Amino acid sequence: MSGGPDTGVIGVLLVDDHAIVRRGVQAYVASVPTLRVLGEAADGQQAVELLHQWQTTGEPLPDVVLMDLQMPRMDGVAATAAIARAHPGVKVVILTSFGEVERVHAALAAGAAGYVLKDADPAEVATAITAAAAGEVHLDSAVARQLARRMAAPQAGLTSLTSREREILALVAQGHSNRDIADRLVISERTARTHVSNVLSKLQLSSRTQAALLAIREGLISPPA
Amino acid sequence: MSGGPDTGVIGVLLVDDHAIVRRGVQAYVASVPTLRVLGEAADGQQAVELLHQWQTTGEPLPDVVLMDLQMPRMDGVAATAAIARAHPGVKVVILTSFGEVERVHAALAAGAAGYVLKDADPAEVATAITAAAAGEVHLDSAVARQLARRMAAPQAGLTSLTSREREILALVAQGHSNRDIADRLVISERTARTHVSNVLSKLQLSSRTQAALLAIREGLISPPA
DNA sequence: CGAGGCGTAGGACACATGACGTAGCCGCAG
């Protein structure tokens, strides 16, 4: 188990690449008597190393790690997964400006015990930390709503696409029009449109340009650089 | 002139949609004796209204506005432009996580007197604010370097675009619709369409998706990876 | 002062795109 719980105070490790944000959270957390900041890290890698170091030197581990998602070197999801594996007793709460379902999903799958948006009321942060320390999972209400909506339409990801759809998406991601795609694949333009429409629907996107960006991000095609 | 300078203390208005970030900056700025936070706003619109209100009630205006770029209703660039026009004595310093050249360009063109990244040392913020109040322009070193590099190696086709058009293109390349772009830049959708159309024409492209790919290829925005 | 570029905006129009429903065909698993 981690070192803090028996003291009655919840130990927290802050992880964010923005010094300003760390300072803000630090200032806020310090104002909550039941919370105590044990340290800071500027990215996931550093956080993992810091925990490892604390463990070997016998220092008390934090009860909760408050983690940003977007960071250099090792991002929040990867760090969460690493921490969950190496230190099962340490809970991870995500604090980010990112409300996208994809991220939420990935973070929770990696073992996150909470998800708070930066534009939420600061008190939310304390609530989420306390809940996590108590073994509960606290989600930002806006995030939870969005997540629920997504549950209804399960499986978003390139894996949910059929091979033909991935082929279509690859062409979309190269800037081709439906007409182009149809000619290239020797199908009718209507069919090409049906495929594109299905792709957008499965990926929960609203335009082919967004689909193109996602295809690049997911490595379906190599970036145009 | 704005109200503060003769007192020897620099008055600051914080503008950021993330309560956590406001708190952090507030805490930091408060720790610097030569700075004083006069108020906060959660978006550009609110900031502009607040300044107007202060002016009419005769309250001292801030010397410097510390402004985020990405905000709902009215973004940082639009707000900077509005403030520069309505209150020439008030300097605007951009504090954002966005290091993209386009944003920097747009912000400076709108009249920003400084540009600091959130992952910089907090002391940078104080430096930039002080510099701005003194009439200087302080750029984050990383940003300045990137800006210089971009200046040296002008982008092939992109140079034929006006700054506004590059701004439009950057948004297109993030998957935004014309409606989105219009809202974000506080212009009519017709105007957004005009810009997009001009961009496509100048770049000899036939769709926004192609424009997005070119923008990524040319480094106008960072690839979605 | 006049010319021209830029940002803004609207009208009119053509075409592309996307949503939704329907349906035939084919191959494979139950």
Place this chain on the structure above:
DNA sequence: CTGCGGCTACGTCATGTGTCCTACGCCTCG
């Protein structure tokens, strides 16, 4: 054999996109 998923295709409708043209206000440059 039957059912189901995937690929094909069409119709319709709503909306998004892109083009062409005109126009106004603001600047800057000559």
